[in-house]
Amino acid sequence: MDGTNFTLRQRSAALPGAVDGSADGGDATPERVLALVDRAAGIAATKVEAIQAITSQTRILALNATIEAARAGDAGKGFTVVAGEVKAVAAEVARLSTEMNGELRDAFRALKTVGERMAAEMSGQRLVDLALNAIEIIDRNLYERTCDVRWWATDAAVVEAASRPDAANCAHAASRLGVILSAYTVYLDLWLCDREGRVIANGRPDRYPGVAGHSVAEEGWFRDALATSSGDDFAVADVMPCDPLGGVPVATYAAAIREGGQPRGRVIGVLGIHFDWAPQADAVLRGVRLTPSEQGRTRALLVDVAGRVLASSDGQGVLAEMVRLPAGRGGHGFAVEPGGRTTAFHRTPGYETYRGLGWSGVIVQEPARQAGR
CATH class of the missing domain: 3.30.450.20 (PAS domain)
Incomplete structure (x- = not known):
């Protein structure tokens, strides 16, 4: 019995704790939230496994107690009742831990799905905003050109x-x-x-x-x-x-x-x-505010109304490459391809008396896991 008690104490001491303080040290990003969801799901699964292991050992203890009570005859009858109760409690704990494991697994899966959608929406909308900023700067610049020519x-x-x-x-x-x-x-x-x-x-x-x-x-x-x-x-x-x-x-x-x-x-x-x-145009595209982790996997573009590349941050495809913009309401939007590539755009809103030529700012970003491939 002493060896069994030691095993239980040892297993309890080895259980992982809650998410430690290091979890608060990361960036406040959707990706960080998803990482914490995965971590919490892993901790919950480990806890359930530990509870089930302890429950299994408790059932073994109850069985051993029943055997010892039978050997003791009439003197062990009272202990047999206690062993039976311990066995019943162990069975109930096992049932609850199994249910909890399934429910937590489903809840974490649903939470991760929602989190992934939110992360994609926030990331896509941010790229749309970057595209808008780029085309707005160009619009204001070209508006000044319209003023210059009329004046001169x-x-x-x-x-x-x-x-x-x-x-x-x-x-x-x-x-x-x-x-x-x-x-x-x-x-x-x-x-x-x-x-x-x-x-x-x-x-x-x-x-x-x-x-x-x-x-x-x-x-x-x-x-x-x-x-x-x-x-x-x-x-x-x-x-x-x-x-x-x-x-x-x-x-x-x-x-x-x-x-x-x-x-x-x-x-x-x-x-x-x-x-x-x-x-x-290059100065405008170089000024797009990308994080260090985005710079190697992101292209900033200016395209005309037909999708022809007028300028690109990597210098590729200028006046030759054609870009197909995703569908969008109000002249802006984004789409995520099955492989994870996101294409976001915003059509020119014009500036003052300059209506623009239907140009768009475009951001094309590869998923982080493919960076450097």
């Missing part, structure tokens, strides 16, 4: 050169455009075009000597600007490589140059400004 189209030197495109006026306009470029470094070049679409002056003739005389008559931004109804309007083209500027991707904004610089004046030319797209 009224510059006296620009208007004079469009009105009387002689050599002196064109040279003065080119000089004036160069001064503007020295202060606005986000542009590659500024082009002053006549009504026929011929570039008659540009701000960086030394860097781009082949621009003067170049025809933009077939460019959409030129035709759209020529057709605007007032000086409050502007035209814009999607990001495309510009051959006269060395094939560099540019976002081109344009406004009509009007007689006398007046908002309703007769159209006498077009000013096109070429935004240096890549470094500006």
